[in-house]
Amino acid sequence: MDLICKTPKTNLPGAELLDIQSDEVKATQEIRKAPLELRVGIPSDAGFIATTVMAAMGNEPGQDFQTAFSASHGYDEIHSALTWIAAMEDTLYSYRNTHVAVCGDEIAGAIVGYDGARYAELADRTFSLLAERLGTEKLSPGTETGPGEYYLDSLYVNPLFRGRSVGSLLMRDELEVAEGLGFTTVSLLVDREKPWLHKLYSRLGFRMDGEVLFFGELFLRMVQNI
Numbered sequence: 001m002d003l004i005c006k007t008p009k010t011n012l013p014g015a016e017l018l019d020i021q022s023d024e025v026k027a028t029q030e031i032r033k034a035p036l037e038l039r040v041g042i043p044s045d046a047g048f049i050a051t052t053v054m055a056a057m058g059n060e061p062g063q064d065f066q067t068a069f070s071a072s073h074g075y076d077e078i079h080s081a082l083t084w085i086a087a088m089e090d091t092l093y094s095y096r097n098t099h100v101a102v103c104g105d106e107i108a109g110a111i112v113g114y115d116g117a118r119y120a121e122l123a124d125r126t127f128s129l130l131a132e133r134l135g136t137e138k139l140s141p142g143t144e145t146g147p148g149e150y151y152l153d154s155l156y157v158n159p160l161f162r163g164r165s166v167g168s169l170l171m172r173d174e175l176e177v178a179e180g181l182g183f184t185t186v187s188l189l190v191d192r193e194k195p196w197l198h199k200l201y202s203r204l205g206f207r208m209d210g211e212v213l214f215f216g217e218l219f220l221r222m223v224q225n226i
Contacts, residue, residue: 041098
């Protein structure tokens with residue numbers, strides 16, 4: 001599962017048409033400047049968590065849609081199913097496995113992480129529920145993690161807050177969570193074709209540790225001892 005923390009795009013087509021003095025732009029600027037707070041996930045975060053998981057699989061809102069979750073369902077259908085799953089207490093993508101950065105009433109970003117020893121159990125439940133909700137066969141994507149490590153599954157930053165190191169903030173917080181739970185190893189998977197993410201995670205203390213086949217694709221595995 002690829003963790004995502006992208007740099008905001010600039011000079012987009014039509015950007016020159018924005019009135020930088022408009023109330024909308026001013027409000028956006030104020031949002032970006034406001035302080036961030038970290039908290040644990042709550043059930044009402046489920047929609048943003050679903051967006052986080054889909055983005056980590058390469059499907060950010062508004063982009064060309066292609067997902068490993070189902071070839072016969074659109075973005076909204078899969079997002080709805082994942083929102084349902086994220087609102088539960090005992091799934092891979094549960095709000096209980098999530099920490100969020102918030103700015104007032106806005107969610108700036110979210111990260112999903114959990115004990116690798118529970119992966120097999122939670123993955124079986126999660127993908128069974130997903131198949132039930134979508135009316136498809138149960139997925140068997142492979143194994144992302146295992147006992148003895150804390151796994152960082154998915155990370156997503158709200159486009160409004162990119163450029164404020166929200167992703168790094170969430171990851172550092174999650175490393176502290178893992179250490180507080182007694183883990184000495186934290187792992188993640190990252191797309192082999194995204195070297196900017198390799199650099200980001202390396203700066204945060206992660207190192208390469210082989211490859212993992214997941215959803216039929218090879219991902220780089222990165223680990224950190226804490």
